[in-house]
Amino acid sequence: MVTHFSRFQHLLLQPRLLSSHQSRALQHPLIRTLTVIRSVMGSSSSSSKLLFRQLFEKESSTFTYLLADVSHPDKPALLIDPVDKTVDRDLKLINELGLKLVYAMNTHVHADHVTGTGLLKTKVPGVKSVISKASGSKADMFLEPGDRVSIGDIYLEVRATPGHTAGCVTYVTGEEADQPQPRMAFTGDAVLIRGCGRTDFQGGSSDQLYESVHSQIFTLPKDTLIYPAHDYKGYEVSTVGEEMQHNPRLTKDKETFKSIMSNLNLAYPKMIDVAVPANMVCGLQDLPPQANL
Ligand SMILES: N[C@@H](CCC(=O)N[C@@H](CSS)C(=O)NCC(=O)O)C(=O)O
Numbered sequence: 001m002v003t004h005f006s007r008f009q010h011l012l013l014q015p016r017l018l019s020s021h022q023s024r025a026l027q028h029p030l031i032r033t034l035t036v037i038r039s040v041m042g043s044s045s046s047s048s049k050l051l052f053r054q055l056f057e058k059e060s061s062t063f064t065y066l067l068a069d070v071s072h073p074d075k076p077a078l079l080i081d082p083v084d085k086t087v088d089r090d091l092k093l094i095n096e097l098g099l100k101l102v103y104a105m106n107t108h109v110h111a112d113h114v115t116g117t118g119l120l121k122t123k124v125p126g127v128k129s130v131i132s133k134a135s136g137s138k139a140d141m142f143l144e145p146g147d148r149v150s151i152g153d154i155y156l157e158v159r160a161t162p163g164h165t166a167g168c169v170t171y172v173t174g175e176e177a178d179q180p181q182p183r184m185a186f187t188g189d190a191v192l193i194r195g196c197g198r199t200d201f202q203g204g205s206s207d208q209l210y211e212s213v214h215s216q217i218f219t220l221p222k223d224t225l226i227y228p229a230h231d232y233k234g235y236e237v238s239t240v241g242e243e244m245q246h247n248p249r250l251t252k253d254k255e256t257f258k259s260i261m262s263n264l265n266l267a268y269p270k271m272i273d274v275a276v277p278a279n280m281v282c283g284l285q286d287l288p289p290q291a292n293l
């Protein structure tokens with residue numbers, strides 16, 4: 001029986017490369033059993049490592065993401081796009097779960113809310129603020145395309161996705177089998193679910209955003225989960241394949257996309273004049289540790 005399986009075993013290691021003939025071969029009941037065993041093993045080895053929470057700040061409709069490697073003795077954790085107003089909620093959760101916050105990261109210099117990274121640094125000694133070098137913002141760590149940010153055995157890879165702002169990046173979980181599967185892409189405001197970030201300030205460019213999304217995000221496996229920085233429509237998560245098929249802006253050709261983006265006629269974010277200068281110094285970057293705020 002083992003010999004019988006061995007003809008197909010390589011298919012189980014490369015599930016995204018299947019032809020229709022190979023897919024049919026995997027429908028054999030014995031093969032299906034093996035597939036299930038592999039996926040159970042795969043999910044227990046990868047997802048049991050990762051603790052993941054999606055958190056929401058309702059005034060700015062911002063998502064904050066908490067990721068931790070709970071298989072590591074320290075349970076190291078990071079936050080993506082924390083908001084100043086919800087820092088205490090986030091820290092309560094981190095403490096309740098016994099995690100050690102290591103990184104407070106941003107996908108870009110936000111225009112609609114003040115980042116929580118500065119406050120987090122004052123409340124949790126040792127936390128490092130992280131942003132792209134291209135953002136021009138102040139922080140403890142500056143990222144460039146291809147860099148990796150690790151917590152325990154889990155890592156995020158940095159992809160440059162400018163266009164909404166000049167320094168926007170997308171953080172993507174690793175592709176190896178020991179990393180969480182399916183992959184997860186934290187797209188900031190580059191891709192929103194069924195939408196995308198505006199391109200009319202902070203060095204925005206619709207031409208550049210289109211190129212960024214098509215070269216850096218839509219080239220990821222179709223089952224990659226999309227977790228954006230905002231949602232205004234009641235969505236929580238999408239996939240690369242779903243957005244490639246149904247995104248009303250990004251499915252168009254580039255010229256149509258540019259025309260859509262130059263006719264959005266959106267009001268400027270209410271907090272832009274406060275948020276951008278504050279976020280250029282990572283919120284409250286220079287406050288001393290554990291200041292009484
Ligand atoms: N009404 C909000 C701001 C809404 C807004 O402009 N959102 C940005 C992302 S935050 S920089 C955006 O890119 N929106 C795209 C869209 O299609 O809505 C406020 O006043 O704060």
Ligand SMILES: [Fe+2]
Pocket residue numbers: 108109110111112164189197
């Ligand atoms: Fe933004």
